[in-house]
Amino acid sequence: MRDEFNVHDARPVSRRAQRGRAALPWIALALLLVVPPCVSSQSWLVAWLAQTAAMIVFALSYNLLLGGAGLLSFGHAASSGVGALIAAQLFNRFGLPLPLLPLIGGIGGALFGALYGLVATRRSGTAFAMITLGIGELVAAAAWTLPDWFGGEAGVAIDRTAGLAVPGFTFGPAREAYALIALWCALAVLAMYALSRTPFMRLAHAVRDNPVRAAAIGCYPRRVRYEVVVWSSFFAGIAGTLGLINVELVSTESVGMLRSGSVLIATVIGGSGVFFGPVVGAVVLTFFSVVVASMTRAWLLYLGLFFVTVVVSSPDGIAGWIRRQAARLARDGWRVCLPWLAYRVMSACAWTLAVVLGVQWVYAQRFGTEERVSVLSTMNPVWLVAAVLCLAGIGWLTMNIAARRDRLLSAEVDAGARP
Amino acid sequence: MQSFVIDALNGVSYGLLLFMLSAGLTLIFSMLGVLNFAHASFYMLGAYVGFSVAARAGFWWALLIAPLVVGLMGAALERWLLRRVRPHGHLAELLLTFGAAYLIGEGVKLVWGLQALSVSVPVALDGPLFDVYGLAFSRYRAFMMAVALAMLVVLFAVLRVSKAGLIVRAALTHPQAVEALGHDVPRVFTGVFAAGTALAALAGVIGAPLFVVEPAMAESVGSIVFVVVVIGGLGSLGGALVASLVIGCLQTFAVSTDLPLGELFGDLDHTLPAAWSALTLAQLAPLVPYVLLVAMLAVRSRGFFGQRDDDA
């Protein structure tokens, strides 16, 4: 990995600066959740943010499994969907107060996790991933087949205003619902952060790093994994219920494999090694699934390409990349890093443009008039190919320049030319 | 009785098709240590490429060309992407194959469109092979079984008897030693990966006339294949065979049974809610592999012939 180096080479940072740096992501999250709805009254913005908030909780709950215990799950949507379903059914039957609903959903999710964890934690690693795939498919198939519970194809709907009344709020308007969702999102993030600092989570990390050694110091890996599964399903249930509050519906989609795949993509893109990684990944994912999707039908392809790029070039995700660059900046200073960074950014832009042009043209060919960006279908293919090749060439060239500077820099560091 | 025999034969043929898929998957897993999440996508690619070739040159050419083309694609994936990710561990490799599965799915939609395609059975293989008291067993299914069995024999022969197979088996457990002996282990890996995906594509070409060819086929078949390898025991070819046959037969029997769940429960029928007991086994057939998975895990978590590993 080109960017590998020992983090401890960084210059010592003062306590205040450290604390400031640690508070940065929290501030960013708070700004993201609070500022846009206050500034603008566009309804699509509130809808997008509501989806993002639910996805943030979902991805963080997924990272309890992946980053926390090293368990890759392909069926996480089952936990969130079942939690939301239980919440919806209880809400419709007993008219609970809406603000408490996410907690109910969380408990429902935890119960489901307690059930499937019994079976799934008997294995770990690849086998665990396949087991969760099977269980996810089982729940998804059962949702289609079994009547009553999932309400068949129509799903189970709720009416936000029908719950036990809370003075001052009806939760009918989307903004009120969003306020509730954002509040629960913040609570859940805080709770998961606190959980990640507990001694229990430390044990989970130990089991993740080396299960044999963990057993040799008296820790039962299976029990630890089981507990992590239950906690993860609890927060997944909360996330599912936030989604339920947003769209007032839980359907077979809520437990489907597409949703399981999307939370995995979000967490990996964001980075599973940093607490706020999944938050970044969630924002990126909803950007693709809401904003890009409204512009072009190729959004799934773009998401897939981005995912593969991240896995190949920066397996620790966006947050991991940021962390490495920040450490590098601290070590080498702005003047050295800026040109290198500029080359990288240029390269990324050039490649992206080349890919977008090519993909949009191909999609325009295949799906014709349904594509909104249809100017490309009328474009002369020769010009297009030339443009794509040109951009790709720029991208490749700048990437190589950046890599060469990289090599020179690390050679200098190794030779001790720098203090 | 007659339908039982036909169902059993159909079940075995479906099971052997599953085995063609899970054998390639097991080979890749045993060799490279990574479960190729894109395996079913290569199956789908084989079906689509086979469709295109068959439309121009006929079924028999498709049978030859499609596995070759897809095998090359698999080799490219391994050589250019998977190898780059390998230093980061098995998890990263699995994630890469997951991403590849996604991309192949989108690519297929792009090239061949969204609607389902129908592939027709070649004339030479159309029609019944024999009758069992009036019910016909189709010739094509017999052909499918024959190909699967032939593949099994060839695989066994290559792995057990030939020199290439010896190197592959050695590289399975001691790659560094094999490399020290002068063999190009990375190339062996690429070769095995290509062989596995070619097998999947072959299964795709053969299975195409029987099952719907659409962009969603990778996901549905893929999950069943992964369940098969877990039930059989990760890394065991024999286990994959047994599990494929069991699941193939059970699912085929379930699909052809119109028995409602209530009757199956007999006297305990009153414990089920009304809507549940009206469900027929045919409707519950898609759940069969996954229910089996849960049952197997509860009873014997390493599968039929898997290695016992207490932790990882």
Next chain:
Amino acid sequence: MIPAIAVRRLDKRFGATRVLRGVDLLVEPHERHALIGPNGAGKSTLFNLIAGAARPSAGRIELYGADITRLAPAAICRRGLARSFQTTRCFAKLSVFDNLRCAAQIANRDRMRWWQRYTTTREADEAAEAVLESVALGERRDAIAGTLSYAEQRALDLGLALASGAHTLLLDEPTAGMNRAEAARAVELIRSATAGRTLLMVEHDMDVVFGLADRISVLVQGEVIATGTPDAIRSDPAVRAAYLGDIDDVTHGAAR
């Protein structure tokens, strides 16, 4: 007196190969017992069997009289038997202190309320600090375990075994790969750390063995051919023939 570790007629086969043939071994409480023998004699296999990482084909293993033959490794550790590993393993992404805290946390579980796994573990932290000092890794407290040097990792490995509060330690080649100075430091560390505890260790370095051990057992081709004090072993002709070597006795040589 009940022996700390009692291995009775232990047999282990891998397929057709019989690696251990009816091994009998007794380790008395508070003694330092070394297990020596040529490569391939089955020492690591014996260790794995005692620590629960593998199941024997026949025989019993007892810890202070209690049968631990079929227990899981975690259960055996909770009964007070901890091991270190020949290829060092620790928790590579945690800091050194966190590594030790994990072990101390489990050792301390009986004195904790169930919810304290989520709050503070002050006693466990103090125990971890103590172990940190005793294995001389104090300055590397916050270093990530994966970045430690080889000798430091061995020290951490020993520290993990100590922090789990065990009264009986199994050390698998604790000075392997170390130079003279490091080995001498390691020996001192082991000596001070195992005061009052029982120690069973596998070693190839004869200076370490004869300097540290109270009693020695010699394992050759899956059988214990001799047990006794260092002097007795040094002068035992069978041991010299099979392992220690004797310039007159070339034909028997270092057996398999």
